[in-house]
Amino acid sequence: MATPTVEKFLLEVSRVLRERNGPQLQDILVIEPPLPPLYNLMVNELRNAFPSGQDDALEDKCTRALPEYVEMEDGSSWTAFIKFMRQYFCFLRDVNVENLVETFQLLRNLVKQSVNALGHGSMGVVLLPTVIAFSRALTKLTIALHKKPQLIAHLIRRQAADESGSRSTLVDTAADVLRDAFSGCLNDRSVTGAGVGSDGRPMGKKISIYVIANLCLKLYFECDKIRSAEQIFVNIQNGSPPLSLYPASQRVTYLYYLGRYYFVNNHFYRAQLALQSAYDGCHSKCVQQRSRILPFLITACMTLGRFPSQALLRRPEAAGLAEKFLPICRAISRGDLATFRSFFGPEGPHTDYFLRRRLLLPLRDRCEVLVWRSMARKTFLLAGSQGDPGARKAPTFDLHDLLRLTQVLERRSFGQTQKKPIGKTHTNSIFMFQNSQQNGIKPELYVDPDVKGVAEPAGPPEPTMLDIESMVSSLIYQGFLGGFISHRQLRFAIRGAKEKGSLNAGFPNVWEVIKSRSSDAVPGWKRDEVSSVRNGVSRPPGPGMVIHLSGARPAGTPPM
Amino acid sequence: MSGSAEGSANTTKAVTEEPTASGQASALPPKPTASLEEDDEFEDFPVDDWTKEETEVPDGETHLWEESWDDDDTSEDFSAQLKGRA
Numbered sequence: 001m002a003t004p005t006v007e008k009f010l011l012e013v014s015r016v017l018r019e020r021n022g023p024q025l026q027d028i029l030v031i032e033p034p035l036p037p038l039y040n041l042m043v044n045e046l047r048n049a050f051p052s053g054q055d056d057a058l059e060d061k062c063t064r065a066l067p068e069y070v071e072m073e074d075g076s077s078w079t080a081f082i083k084f085m086r087q088y089f090c091f092l093r094d095v096n097v098e099n100l101v102e103t104f105q106l107l108r109n110l111v112k113q114s115v116n117a118l119g120h121g122s123m124g125v126v127l128l129p130t131v132i133a134f135s136r137a138l139t140k141l142t143i144a145l146h147k148k149p150q151l152i153a154h155l156i157r158r159q160a161a162d163e164s165g166s167r168s169t170l171v172d173t174a175a176d177v178l179r180d181a182f183s184g185c186l187n188d189r190s191v192t193g194a195g196v197g198s199d200g201r202p203m204g205k206k207i208s209i210y211v212i213a214n215l216c217l218k219l220y221f222e223c224d225k226i227r228s229a230e231q232i233f234v235n236i237q238n239g240s241p242p243l244s245l246y247p248a249s250q251r252v253t254y255l256y257y258l259g260r261y262y263f264v265n266n267h268f269y270r271a272q273l274a275l276q277s278a279y280d281g282c283h284s285k286c287v288q289q290r291s292r293i294l295p296f297l298i299t300a301c302m303t304l305g306r307f308p309s310q311a312l313l314r315r316p317e318a319a320g321l322a323e324k325f326l327p328i329c330r331a332i333s334r335g336d337l338a339t340f341r342s343f344f345g346p347e348g349p350h351t352d353y354f355l356r357r358r359l360l361l362p363l364r365d366r367c368e369v370l371v372w373r374s375m376a377r378k379t380f381l382l383a384g385s386q387g388d389p390g391a392r393k394a395p396t397f398d399l400h401d402l403l404r405l406t407q408v409l410e411r412r413s414f415g416q417t418q419k420k421p422i423g424k425t426h427t428n429s430i431f432m433f434q435n436s437q438q439n440g441i442k443p444e445l446y447v448d449p450d451v452k453g454v455a456e457p458a459g460p461p462e463p464t465m466l467d468i469e470s471m472v473s474s475l476i477y478q479g480f481l482g483g484f485i486s487h488r489q490l491r492f493a494i495r496g497a498k499e500k501g502s503l504n505a506g507f508p509n510v511w512e513v514i515k516s517r518s519s520d521a522v523p524g525w526k527r528d529e530v531s532s533v534r535n536g537v538s539r540p541p542g543p544g545m546v547i548h549l550s551g552a553r554p555a556g557t558p559p560m
Numbered sequence: 561m562s563g564s565a566e567g568s569a570n571t572t573k574a575v576t577e578e579p580t581a582s583g584q585a586s587a588l589p590p591k592p593t594a595s596l597e598e599d600d601e602f603e604d605f606p607v608d609d610w611t612k613e614e615t616e617v618p619d620g621e622t623h624l625w626e627e628s629w630d631d632d633d634t635s636e637d638f639s640a641q642l643k644g645r646a
Binding site: 143218221222247248249250252253256257280281282283284286288289292301305306307308309311312314315329332333334335336338356357374377378381382405408409412503507509511512 | 600601602603604605606607608609610614615616617618619621623624625626627628629630631632633634636638639
C-alpha cells in the first residue's frame with residue numbers, strides 16, 4: 001500500500017539531519033494535537049499500511065529511508081534513531097488523547113527511545129531540542145495524571161494485586177526516563193575537559209543539563225518525590241559546568257528547587273541563600289514565579305532571625321502575605337508566646353495556608369526559639385539588674401522571673417486553644433449523656449475501676465525551673481544569649497556588658513549570630529571556580545583537582 | 561517538505577516556551593495577582609534569558625529584610641507580672 005506522505009516526511013527528516021538542524025527537527029516531529037492536515041494524512045497511511053503488529057515492517061521502511069545511519073562514515077551506527085522514528089510513527093498511529101493513561105505509556109516509550117538515540121557521540125546533539133520538547137510534554141502529562149488519581153486508580157489496584165510485579169509507579173517510570181535524559185546531557189563524552197567552550201558557553205549536550213534537571217525536579221516536587229531530587233543535585237555538583245553560564249530562566253528555576261530541597265531538609269540557611277538568589281534573579285515582571293518563591297524565602301529567613309520588611313510585603317508578588325507573616329513576626333519580637341502559639345493551632349487564622357505550603361512546622365518549631373529569646377530579653381528589661389561595672393558585677397536577671405512570665409503565657413496559651421474550660425468529666429461524656437439529659441434523667445457515670453479516683457489533668461504540666469534552665473542553656477549554646485547561668489543563685493548573668501552594653505552583649509542579633517557561624521557553600525549550586533595555573537598554563541578545574549584556600553585573602557585586600 | 565512549516569505553526573505554544581532572545585523580556589505583560597494562591601506550581605518562564613537590569617523592581621526599594629527587630633516596649637499586659645521587681 002502506497003505511503004507517499006510518510007516517504008516525503010522521512011526524506012524531510014533525512015535532509016534536516018544532514019544539515020544537523022536540531023530546532024527544525026523538533027519542529028517537524030509534532031506530537032501534540034491538533035495535528036496539521038498533512039500529519040493526519042500520514043496517520044491514515046500508517047494505519048492502513050502498517051497497522052498495529054506491523055511495527056517491524058515500519059522499522060524496515062525507516063531503515064530504507066535513512067540508510068546512512070545504519071553504518072556511518074565514522075564507522076559508528078545510529079540505529080537508535082531509526083528505532084526512534086519507528087516509535088514516533090507508532091505514537092502518531094496509536095495515540096488517543098481521550099485515554100490519558102495510554103497516551104502516557106506511548107509518550108514515555110517515545111521519550112525513552114529518543115533518549116537512547118541522544119546517546120550517539122556526534123549525532124545525538126541534533127536530537128536534543130526534540131528530547132527536551134518531548135520530555136516537557138511527558139512531565140506535564142505525568143503531573144496531570146498524578147493530580148487526578150481517579151484516572152490511574154485501576155493501575156494502582158492492578159499494582160497492589162500483583163505482589164510479584166514491579167512496585168514502581170507511573171511517576172517513577174516517567175522519572176526514570178527523564179533522569180536518563182539528564183545523565184545523557186551531564187555525561188556527554190563528546191566534549192572535553194569541563195565542558196565549557198572557548199566562548200564561555202557549555203558545549204555539546206551539556207548546554208541542556210539544567211533544562212532537563214529542572215524538568216526532573218518539577219516532576220519530583222509536584223509528585224511528592226522530593227527525596228529523589230538529591231541525586232540530581234549530587235550529580236550536578238560532581239559534573240556540571242557553573243550555573244552562571246546558563247540562561248536566567250534556568251538558573252532561577254534550578255535555584256528555586258534547590259532552595260526548596262534544603263527547606264524541606266531543615267537546612268534553612270542554605271535554603272535562604274538559594275531562594276534569595278532565585279528571587280533576585282527573577283525577571284521583575286514574572287510575578288507568578290516571584291510569588292512562588294516568596295513564602296518559602298520568608299519562612300526560611302524568619303527561622304534565621306530575618307523578618308520581611310514592609311517594602312517587601314508591599315510588592316505585588318507578596319499580596320496577602322503581610323497578614324499571614326507580620327503578626328507572627330510581632331509576636332516573636334514581643335516575646336508573646338501565647339499569641340505566637342495561637343497562630344499555629346487548628347483555629348489559627350492561616351493554619352490551612354501554612355499547612356498546605358508546608359510552612360507550619362518550620363515556623364512553629366524554629367521560630368519558637370526566637371520567642372524564648374525575646375521572653376528572656378523582656379524579663380531582663382522589666383525585672384533585670386543592671387549590675388555594677390565598677391564592682392565587676394554583671395547585669396543579671398532572676399530565672400524565677402522568666403519562669404513566672406512563662407507560666408502566665410503558657411496558661412494563656414492553653415486557654416486560647418480550649419473552647420471551654422476543662423472540667424473533670426470524662427471526654428466521652430460529650431457522646432454518652434446527651435439523650436438522658438434531654439429526658440431530665442440524671443445519668444449514672446461509669447468509671448472504670450482502674451482509674452477510679454484519679455484526677456484528670458487540667459492541661460499540660462506547668463513549666464518548672466528545670467524547663468527554664470534547660471531553655472536558657474539551649475539559647476546560650478546557640479549563641480542567642482550572651483552569658484551564663486548561675487545555678488546556685490538561679491540567675492542569668494550577661495557577659496561582656498562593659499564593652500557592648502548589656503542588651504547587645506546579652507541578647508546578640510540573631511541573624512548576625514547565625515550568619516557568622518554558617519558557610520555560604522551550597523552543595524548542588526555549582527558556582528564559578530577559580531581556574532588553576534599549572535606550568536604557566538591556565539586550565540579549567542576538573543575532577544580530582546585540589547584547590548588550596550589556606551592562603552586566600554578576603555576580597556579587596558592587597559597582596560602581602 | 562511542507563510538513564516542516566505546518567509543524568512549526570502548530571507548535572507555536574511549545575516554541576514560546578523555548579529559548580528566545582532576551583530582548584523580548586521587556587514586552588512581558590504583568591500577571592494579575594488575584595489567582596496567585598490557586599496553584600502552587602512554579603510556572604515555566606515565558607522567556608529564556610534576561611539582563612540584571614530587567615530583574616530590578618520599579619519601586620527601587622532595596623531594604624527587604626529587618627534584622628533588628630527587638631522590641632523594647634514594656635507595656636504589654638503580660639509584662640505587668642514582672643514590673644517593678646527590679
